[in-house]
Amino acid sequence: MKLTMNILPTIALCLFTFSLAAQANTSIPIEGKWVRMSQTGPVSLEFKNDGTVAVDFNDNQNVDVVTDYKVDKNTVRFDDQEGIMCPESGTYKIIKTDYYLAFDLIDDMCNGRIKMTMGFWTKPNFQDLLEELSQKISISENPDLNLTRARIYLAIGKSKEAKADLDVYIAQYTNDARAYINRAGTRFPADMEGAVSDCNHAIELDPDNKNAWFLRGLARYELGEKEQACADFNRAIELGFSILRIAEKQRCAEIWKE
Secondary structure, three states: OOOOOOOOOHHHHHOOOOOOOOOOOOOOOOOEEEEEEEOOEEEEEEEOOOOEEEEEOOOOOOOOEEEEEEEEOOEEEEEEEEOOOOOOOEEEEEEEOOOEEEEEEEEOOOHHHHHHHOEEEEOOOHHHHHHHHHHHHHHOOOHHHHHHHHHHHHHOOOHHHHHHHHHHHHHHOOOOHHHHHHHHHHOOOOOHHHHHHHHHHHHHHOOOOHHHHHHHHHHHHHOOOHHHHHHHHHHHHHOOOOOHHHHOHHHHHHHHHO
16 A cells, blocks of 8 residues: 655654664564655665665655665664765664664764654555554553554654654653654644643653754744754754754854854
């Protein structure tokens, strides 16, 4: 089943990843096809056993980029070999369950790959997975199931549905910083005050989470709080989000000169 077009802001797509505890020391298997909705439409990644991943930007059975990948425990390194993406490698943390796959930035200076890769991915039979989870939720009051369903919704670009499930989860688990970050992303572009509030909670719980600072910076920028936004971007850079020094240079050039 193909994904239905439902374009989300780039930021919301980039920051739905940061969600789970550390994985085991064994390498995480990620072979197979994974899909998501990006800011420009449906995208698929097919990880193959030969160490390559085929990127299809429209999920239309055409390979647009071929990338070498290597998994080491809970990280993956990408090296593009064909296509027009990134000349340098990029490294990401892997988060994987039976329902979704996610990547969180560790080290990458390619903005295009970061936007495409970061976030939640799900399996092509995501509709079956959603139905399975909905059935379980109907007979069990388990907020963890809502969190899992929310992340599939995030992968397929259904932020309204994702937020509803995250509301249920956060009502029970108020100390999960990554869930607040997930919910903040669902608020773009309509509720920037709510996004800032969720990021404030996340930062209180996890002051060194670079994604919370970045997301709050974006929300503050949209609210016209440019100086505070650039301060948040700068803190995210200090915590490892190095690409922001380039990506936000134009918006923050005057402030960062001071």
